[in-house]
Amino acid sequence: MAHRCALAALCGALLGCSPGVEDDVGQIPPGSWLADPLQPLPDDFDDVGLYAEPGDPTSVPDRAVPYEPRWPLWSSGSEKHRHLVLPEGAVVDNSSEHWQFPPGTVFFKTFGYPRDGRFIPVETRVMHVEEDGGWGYEDYAWDAEGRSAQKLDITFSTEVTVQTDDGPLAHTIPARLECRECHESAPVFALGFESFQLGPAMDDLEASFSQPNAPAGDIDAGDPTTDAVLGLFVGQCTHCHNGSDGPASAFDLRPDVALANVIDVETESSAMAAGVRIIPGDPAGSIIFQAFSGETEDPEVGDMPPLGIDRRDAEAVELLRGWIAGL
């Protein structure tokens, strides 16, 4: 895919040729926002130029690179489609650990749920790098049939009800401040498109980078359950719990230090009940388990993660319970 994109882009840029008949979704539509992504985003998602077929997140132009983080964020069980669109001819500067994205870079993430054999999109989140290097955050809400989407005012969060195969479901679209709370609490604001999260998938994305990538690190604590728990922390916690100094940064849960920072370690924050983060053998008594599962009567134990959960991940709750019980 990446190679085909690169070829099509090169062919388009150098020779002015069109990439061929099989690729009629291929080009970014002239006049669409993606053709000039330093402008403010349009109200109608159709004018963005990402989906050729309304509501179909697979009908994207060649330059839209799909990717999937190894430890995706749980968002109430929704299905997600992610794309990166770099400006024509531009690449991600990966010469240092903290990758740099050129102005005009755009990330899209569409959330949706299956209904009647079809993916029904609910919202499309957009992060884009502005001319001065700052990041902008926008959100489009789809109509009930998932055929057209309008830009939302995300000064406040918006709760929508989605019809899914499992019945109606509450889905909260975050406010811009909440976007920033999660994204800007990490050193690089693109949270899923970084070496550790991409892992081996980087080999397929090499056309998007300024230079060959160093091999990505992996999680290897020696047993699969511990690895899965450390992966859970990466996906659900380390955008805030990374020991840096962002707006919602807190103690470090990254894989190489997480165990030392949680097992038999007391909570520090005044924002949470006093207690021990993880008590070996005692999930019900461990603050991390209480905060993640919601299984506590103590009103001082806040939910973790504090944002973005309408429905908990039951499988992950059992993983954490079993792991703590077995410690």
Ligand code: HEC
């Ligand atoms: C609860 C924390 C949280 C909130 C709130 C949040 N995000 Fe994210 N977002 C993440 C994480 C973690 C990822 C990467 C993992 C993934 O994609 O599953 C991500 C990924 C993305 C991506 C793909 C690019 C990337 O950074 O990996 C976009 C686009 C995005 N978010 C936009 C938004 C917008 C716009 C908002 C606000 C309307 C928002 N997000 C709110 C945590 C959050």
Ligand code: HEC
């Ligand atoms: C949106 C950012 C964010 C996310 C995501 C998040 N947290 Fe937190 N967490 C915080 C903040 C902020 C505090 C309060 C920290 C403080 O005051 O020092 C906190 C506090 C805590 C505390 C109590 C404080 C302590 O010293 O022990 C625990 C335990 C905790 N988080 C666990 C988790 C776990 C586990 C996850 C993932 C499942 C998670 N958090 C996800 C922001 C976040």
